[in-house]
Amino acid sequence: MLFEKQSYSLNPILIQATLNAIERQRQKEAADPVALARRAGFEPDAWQSEVLRSEAKRQILLASRQSGKSSTTALLLLWTALYKPKSLSLAVSPSLRQSVELLRKVKDFLNALPDASGVDGESTLRLEFENGSRVVALPGSERTVRGYSAVDLLVCDEAARCESALWYSLSPMLAVSQGKAILLSTPFGRRGFYHSTWMEGGPEWERTKVTAAECPRIAPAWLEQERQQIGEFWFTQEYECSFNDDVSAVFRYEDILAAADGNITPDWSIGNALG
Numbered sequence: 001m002l003f004e005k006q007s008y009s010l011n012p013i014l015i016q017a018t019l020n021a022i023e024r025q026r027q028k029e030a031a032d033p034v035a036l037a038r039r040a041g042f043e044p045d046a047w048q049s050e051v052l053r054s055e056a057k058r059q060i061l062l063a064s065r066q067s068g069k070s071s072t073t074a075l076l077l078l079w080t081a082l083y084k085p086k087s088l089s090l091a092v093s094p095s096l097r098q099s100v101e102l103l104r105k106v107k108d109f110l111n112a113l114p115d116a117s118g119v120d121g122e123s124t125l126r127l128e129f130e131n132g133s134r135v136v137a138l139p140g141s142e143r144t145v146r147g148y149s150a151v152d153l154l155v156c157d158e159a160a161r162c163e164s165a166l167w168y169s170l171s172p173m174l175a176v177s178q179g180k181a182i183l184l185s186t187p188f189g190r191r192g193f194y195h196s197t198w199m200e201g202g203p204e205w206e207r208t209k210v211t212a213a214e215c216p217r218i219a220p221a222w223l224e225q226e227r228q229q230i231g232e233f234w235f236t237q238e239y240e241c242s243f244n245d246d247v248s249a250v251f252r253y254e255d256i257l258a259a260a261d262g263n264i265t266p267d268w269s270i271g272n273a274l275g
């Protein structure tokens with residue numbers, strides 16, 4: 001007979017050793033979100049580890065497209081839910097679609113854990129854990145976020161594209177809970193709460209800047225090609241963390257200055273032609 005029937009008697013010493021190992025890992029993760037990230041199969045870059053381990057109550061990330069900023073905050077949302085029982089975390093962004101996308105990253109990390117359990121209820125808009133924690137995805141409108149209070153972690157993705165009113169209604173929700181806020185974005189012009197927070201938010205804001213050139217997963221040759229294709233204005237904004245003029249402006253500030261050299265004669269014939 002190829003397979004002999006074996007009796008798998010439960011060895012109490014083995015069981016105890018396994019329980020001890022689980023408890024040690026739990027304590028390690030409770031003290032260090034990077035340990036949770038690794039168990040989910042994610043090896044953070046150095047800056048991602050710093051963001052994950054930071055104890056600052058206010059963090060602002062100014063980072064290139066595809067640098068890994070959403071993944072980092074998704075891990076922190078998961079860590080907060082798992083290791084702060086009864087916590088409330090909000091994922092906010094300019095649109096519900098983007099917030100749901102961030103929540104999906106949280107679920108993906110949860111499902112990547114070998115013992116993916118602990119979820120009590122879920123929908124595309126929220127995750128509820130057995131320990132009473134919640135992670136909720138919200139659209140970026142000031143009116144819809146108002147109902148929440150005592151928030152433990154607030155993540156505002158693509159913050160440069162969110163209305164300032166949104167931030168002013170979100171910020172008080174952190175007061176009682178002494179919660180943490182993380183604003184993350186690529187730049188989007190020299191305006192709005194994200195830009196002013198980055199520029200003059202004060203020392204309570206911990207700033208992290210990551211350009212595409214600093215990201216190990218973005219090839220320099222690809223970046224050069226992208227620069228040729230999308231032009232300096234977009235390239236410096238999307239990949240080099242540059243706060244350029246408002247993209248809706250018809251002319252860039254520098255171009256207006258450059259054009260004002262006194263040698264340009266107005267073409268009055270255009271006005272005449274218009275009558």
Ligand SMILES: Nc1ncnc2c1ncn2[C@@H]1O[C@H](COP(=O)(O)OP(=O)(O)O)[C@@H](O)[C@H]1O
Pocket residue numbers: 042043044045048063064065066067068069070071072217
């Ligand atoms: N440390 C990392 N190791 C491996 N892949 C990563 C890491 N950080 C991010 N990524 C991957 O890079 C891609 C972009 O990540 P994402 O978090 O969406 O970036 P961003 O929000 O900055 O545009 C995703 O496919 C993500 O899985």
Ligand SMILES: [Mg+2]
Pocket residue numbers: 069070071157
């Ligand atoms: Mg993102």
